Amino acid sequence: MHNIIRLVWFDLKHELRPPVWIVMEWITFIIQLGIYGALISQLVTGIADYQQYYAVGFLVMLAFDIGSHTGRHFVEHAHEGRLPYLLSLPISRSKLFLSIALQGGIELALIVAVPFAITLALLGNFTFISVIGAITTLFCLGFGVAGLMLGLSFIAFKSTDIYTAITVGLSSIIIRFSTVLYPLMFLPPNYAPVAILSPLTYGADLVRFLLGFERNILLDPIYAVAVLTALAVSTLGLGMLLLQRLVEGVKSG
């Protein structure tokens, strides 16, 4: 366990000294919610308080971004030459991958903490259980997305440019074609079937359900739990398996 903590802290301390990018994420959230969210809320009539809906959507996008960043970060390590060094350390592969996942989880917690607290303050109506459920959903989504990015890493071993283009393009599509910013029932008929395929739809609607939003504008939470759990388990498992085969089978350095 000591070595896992060492691995996590070795990298993480540089992210936190000083924690500029984390604070910038918080400021972005505050400005976006305080200005854009407040203004757009006055224009949207179909939802009781769109600023609250938007706040949760933005939170889910943050979780998605960090998950995506964690997955891509690992692939970058492979290309920068850090991965062979990590693979040569006297720890098992499972501990190494666990440390990477743990680092992603801590980064997610740090970045989401303040926006999450602001969202709760804005909603004003929540319980301890609902808060724990919402946090679990965000983590599940983050891990699932990180796994998805790792699963796509085999492309990066052929070309990092193609990998970056695909992951960035995929991220934009996954966010836009989801219920992060607008409920499924308001989506144009052509968009709705695509939004059903986006993992963010399930993440956003489940967090909203747990935080007490009106159920009639959300997907069935049972489906959302099933989809998110399956996503996290399958993509992380598959991603690790693929990556382990790839990093140990592809010439590096």
Added chain:
Amino acid sequence: MYAVETQNLTKRYGKTHALKGLDFTVNPKEIMVLLGPNGSGKTTLLLILATILKPTSGSAVVMGLNVTKQPTRIRQILGISFQEARGFWRHKPAEILRFHAAICGVPKSERDAKIEEIMKDLELWEARKKLFMHLSGGQTKRLEVSKLLLQRPRFAIFDEPSSQVDLRGKRKIWGEILKLRDQGSTILVATNEVREAEFLADRVTVLDQGQSVVCDTVRNLKDKIAGGDVVELQLEPGPNSIEELRERLSTIEGTVNLVTAGENQYRAHVSMAEAWVPKMTSLCYEKRARLLSVRVTEPSLDDVFLHFTGKVLENPANA
């Protein structure tokens, strides 16, 4: 028992064969140098032995442990200094070493003192507070080597340990590698620098296109080149005919070729000059010819490589 043994070891990257059925051994507590041009499979072999890459087929055993079945246990007794130290752009050398020492189990009470000693030895101390990304190529190489000197593993792997390092630094690094061997570590060094190989090697394995071409001590490898040693002689003729003496010189065992290089001067291409020269002096004494000068030139490892592979070691850094 060998410290390292590979049997029929193969590694393929798609259609490219990096290693082709390699049989290779390293004895305990020796420095084995892998010599070969770029792309000969040196780094691939090192990465397989370090359990970073998996072989496509064949077996590799390190200190009695199988690389595919017991990789974590191998990593606990092994350390590797990579060809290129990369990846920790925002870290400082001292903290990289502190992390490495901690994760490799160097006792906490010894860490700081050892790090200071090694950094001073390898002239890194002044750069200890610089970010990794601001270090020169030579400094990053010294840092990479420092990790192993700190760790002192039972089996140490160095991939081109002194490339990009100045001559004084090279000598220092080579000295530390020899010291590591003398303290009981088994060492594997991959290089395409002939001087480095000559300085360090207990034995040399010449790799070419993923296969071991030849393996022996530097001395024996040189001796294996028929006519590789060049002996230049200048004689003062005695009462006997110089032509007769020349005739007799060319019949000494080990003479491959004897040519006239000037008046009373000869150039002999011989195998094992150390055996040939005493026979030549006895002959001159017998024929009462006075030997004015003798100059012996032995083949370099470049010549050895050329002899066994028909190729030259292509690397401008060797110049």
